[in-house]
Amino acid sequence: MNGLNIVVIGTGYVGLVVGACMADLGFRVTCVDNDPAKIALLRDGGVPIYEPGLDVILQRNTREGRLDFTTDGDAAIAGADVIYIAVGTPGRPDGHADLSAVHAVAESIGRNMRRPAVVVIKSTVPVGTADEVREIVARHARHEFDVVSNPEFLKEGAAIEDFTHPDRIVVGCRTERAREVMGRLYAGLVRSGRPILFMDNRSAELTKYASNAMLATKISFMNELARLCEAAGADIEMVRRGVGADTRIGPRFLFAGAGYGGSCFPKDVRALIRTAEKHGVELRIADAVEAVNEAQKHLPAAKVIERLGPDLHGRRVALWGLAFKPETDDMREAPSIVIARDLAAAGADVVGYDPEALGTARVELGDAIRYAASALDAVEGADALVLVTEWSEFRNPDWAQLADRMRGRLIVDGRNIYDPAAVREAGFDYAGIGRA
Ligand SMILES: NC(=O)c1ccc[n+]([C@@H]2O[C@H](COP(=O)([O-])OP(=O)(O)OC[C@H]3O[C@@H](n4cnc5c(N)ncnc54)[C@H](O)[C@@H]3O)[C@@H](O)[C@H]2O)c1
Structure with missing residues (x-):
């Protein structure tokens, strides 16, 4: 078994996939959630969400003793070398990301860590969150720690494939030690030459929102053109093929339809707009992307x-x-x-x-x-x-x-x-x- 003890806090669509796949890479992983029903189901061999292929990986790694589940986050943190934060960051009514779960976990990490650890923020969080987490953990911690921003780009429905064959892995960190640990964690995922892109925390945090907003922009752009097609007697499907064949543009995320939904694009586009406002910057394209999508639904x-x-x-x-x-x-x-x-x-x-x-x-x-x-x-x-x-x-x-x-x-x-x-x-x- 690989030397690092990993704890993943938040066992939802992202945390469960990360936990299962990291166990599959040979690490010892404990998945934590504060929802006792979810943990009881996982301990019984059940899977709380529908995600193709996940059941097999969970069964294999549980059986082979690399993966377990608990509601006792405090105890799990005490024995961890690497702690992933993968809790939800839902949109608040005002559009900002709700970071209360991230902050609560940071506090618990500070109070309960018993050895040097790397804290990896997997949740999608606004620029500056790693600095906040660093500050919260530091208030209580008696051991050295690093805070890494490692946004996740998986898609639900193809989450295992996306996590295990990423186009790139984005790692925002400050120290050589964090860099070395992240390199060890992901060595098995980048053997095919896909890069680990090391950068500062803030750039890593913004990369995630920029990626989602760019994809959402492609969709809203095509949805808006679809309206023009109807009015002008053209067919968006033909236009899509013509546009997507251009290698500078590419064929993906160009489908007109009933609008995008899900747990990421809508809330992340809104949170990006709110973040920009906070910094005195107006994101007119992101505003339009959001408005077109709301109308499209x-x-x-x-x-x-x-x-x-x-x-x-x-x-x-x-x-x-x-x-x-x-x-x-x-x-x-x-x-x-x-x-x-x-x-x-x-x-x-x-x-x-x-x-x-x-x-x-x-x-x-x-x-x-x-x-x-x-x-x-x-x-x-x-x-x-x-x-x-x-x-x-x-x-x-x-x-x-x-x-x-x-x-x-x-x-x-x-x-x-x-x-x-x-x-x-x-x-x-x-x-x-x-x-x-
Ligand atoms: N779902 C996706 O496709 C996707 C893709 C990339 C990134 N993300 C990001 O990853 C993060 C998690 O998303 P998700 O879809 O997995 O969310 P989710 O709601 O499915 O899972 C979050 C889990 O965290 C648990 N939780 C909340 N507070 C907790 C706490 N204090 N202690 C322990 N557990 C706690 C919840 O019970 C839940 O099981 C979000 O920031 C999201 O934006 C999601």
Whole structure:
């Protein structure tokens, strides 16, 4: 076993993947969470989230004695050489990141560390947070420590692959010792030549927000152009291909659709705007990215209302996909929430289906909509079907079967995954995003 004892605090989408993958690299890892139900489930061999491949890695490393789970953060910290902070940093109502969990963990680290340690901030945190954490830990610590900013770039749904094959690893730190420890931790992930980029803490913190804001910008830019395509008689899908083939631009994150959601882009774009304001800088592009995205989430419901009329009482609308993207059960800031609420507000009977997110959807949407056990059950008697999340199982529907089950003929393709000609040929009224 590798020499370093790692503790990961916060066992959510990021912390659990980091903990499992670091154990898989041979380190001894303890995952800590203050949610006793989550820890009990993990100890029983369960997985609290849906993330492809994670179950296998958790089982292997638990069985081989490299990975365990506890709610006792204080004891875990005492035996740690490396402490990852991977707790949530949700957006506050004013748009700033809520750092209360990060600060609480920093305090606990200071009080409980019993040997020199490297504190690694994995959570997405605004510029200057590493300095705050350094100060909080120092108030109580009786041992040497370093604070490293090591933002995470994984995507839910492909988290294991992203963590183990990163394009780059960003490490912000001050000391040679921290640099050496981080190099040891990640040596197994950069053998293919992908770089570890060492920099100062503040640049590392800002790199994470800049990356998310850049990707969000690509999406909002294309969503805005999609509106122009509709007005001007062009097809955004053709424009996307033409634009994406330019190697200076690249094909990814250019898909027009129902807007971006999730636990990162929305809150991180807002937090970046707030951080800039704090420093007296106006980020006009980020402001626009956020505004375009908020408007975009309302578009699919508007397309239904445009075709079926403003009063949807007595009308049934099926939603395919509720998670904010495929291959996750995460519903945080999912466009489906806005779409479902808009349709329900117009009086529609909304029936949702998702392969993995029905549980989280029930928490998020409660009885605002009804839930179906399958894609076909959802469309039973529906006047319209809105494709919200492009799960594989929705990609090639049997249109004849849909026509049998549905009452109406409206298909709103919120992710442009269908061929409009084929859908129309099957007798449906097709509406995509940005396809005149
Ligand atoms: N989810 C992603 O795709 C993603 C990707 C990159 C970065 N991030 C960032 O990583 C961080 C974590 O995100 P997430 O999606 O894993 O969040 P999450 O909400 O899934 O998990 C956070 C976990 O921390 C636990 N927690 C909160 N306070 C705690 C405390 N004081 N002590 C112990 N445990 C505590 C919670 O119970 C929860 O299990 C955030 O800053 C996020 O912005 C997320």
